[in-house]
Amino acid sequence: MTKHGAVYFVIGIALILLICCDAADKVEPSAGRRQGETDWSDGLVTYQETWPDKFGIGRHADKSFIAKWDIDVRPDGKGLPDGEGSAKNGAVIYRQKCASCHGANGYEGPEDKLVTDSTGSNTIGNYWPYATTIFDYVRRSMPFNAPGSLTDQEVYDITAYLLYLNGIIKEEYKITATTLPQIEMPAKKRYISDDRRGGPEVR
């Protein structure tokens, strides 16, 4: 009897530990739900208990594969390739590949204005908070009729030219992986994070 008691005790402790040490990534049922209400996560915790520690599904992604796909450029410069862009070279590429949508000076349209004019429309100069976003976006999505076709060199040059057109850099200023993240964009100080939190206040 005492032997069994010990076994039950050990099992009991193990169960309590299992319950208390729920994996941190487990989805908790939403707070505030009343009993009897149904929702998508009903029974999920019980189901999760039947899962193995590791599924081991999929294929390992090696460094060379990741390097090919990892194209994003961050405000701190992470992701910028080697290179040097000049506004002068950028002007030539801009005329060939960008002007037909964004206008000869960057504000005539028909598509988005890139350069600030008297209308007050959002532009790189008055609305974009980070200069690195220009590089990221142009390389990612432009030109519209042939996305992803620009070389890193062309992207550097166009980035320099757009910053120059907006009066943010001088024409001879060279854009590199070091200088681009250092550029303080005029609109940056205007940005705040989402301050809406639900509840009665309208924001």
Place this chain on the structure above:
Amino acid sequence: MSEGKEYLKEIRLLVRWLAVTVAIFLALAVGLVIYQHTSNHVVEPDFDSKITVDPSKVQGKPSSEVGYRSKFDSPKRIATYATASRTPLEDLQGTITPSDLHFERHHAGIPEINPEQHELLIHGLVEKPIRLKLSDLKKYPSVSRICFIECSGNFRYGKREMTPGEVCGLTSQSEWTGVLLSTILRDLGVKPEAKWLLAEGADGALMARSVPLQEALTEAIIAYGQNGEAIRPQQGYPMRLVIPGFEGNTQIKWLRRIEVTDKPVMTREETSKYTEKVKDGKIRMFSLVMDARSIITYPAYPKKIEKGWQELRGIAWSGRGKVAKVLVSTDNGKTWKEAHLQGPVLEKAHTAFKFMWNWDGKPTRVLSKAIDETGYVQPTYNQLVRARESKAGYHFNPVVGWDIEKTGEVYLADVEGI
């Protein structure tokens, strides 16, 4: 005298001929009806002709591989631009949006992706970066969830002749099936410094958004199913991110890469777009959650209503949880009454509301106002303008209403006057 007789004779002849002709026609018609009623001959319903066919007296169409809508009730999306189309909210029943009427928004068209040639790369601040094919994704434990997806730029107004779909048809609801992102990331081992993730699509725009990891880990789904079938190309085939309650743009379609990071990437879509001007000259970014909202879909333009009892209907939703209450007014905001919510009320989901209304035939205005479980009350246009010092932009979710005219015609109410 004889001339008159001749004349009469001719008339008599004419009348006789006419009578015979009518008799023949009658006989033919009766014969045809008798024939149709008695013979086993299959008469194909000819819906294009003006002749009404009694459907209970003929054989219908044979079965088919893919169903179709009745030609008498076949709603269409409202194509606003080449890069967007809207759900005709006024034409739908219940709360599930038929997949082919789910709103569309894309920035470089709809890619055609062969799942055999598509992979999802998950890397960054994880111990084990992986590549997943659609077939791999389907091996994980799956979840299904009904929720709405709404574009954060979902409010248009400016004229009286606008339908609910034209006002805010960039919201749709589906049952999404896929894998919880947390299930996959648990396998890969997330490093402690991880705070954000970047999701990127395989379309021409390589659409990319940064999302806070904590929020994404609780509910985000990498979905491959929509309303019982594969996700449609317009919605991200073969796989997309679904983050219930978040603005549509973050729910990357044609998903090909997730990078776990310590900081947001600050892509163009989360800086120069999908941010809104708020008071004191500030610009608000990462406004990710969709606030509570509602719209009456009946009565609404272009419908015409009749005097008497009718059910006022609409949908309400909140990205912060459940809709707690919908208040409706049928007297231009003088009094508000609680509408009935169709259960089960789901979190972050379109919720149908109804209210029986006896219209007395006098001109009036009907309004609806959603209140969610956080206590947020859907604001008026003027409240939003005051709070933000801005007259438009993303996340504009004002109370809208409909003016009922004496004739029963219904028009969009001027939001600035609500």
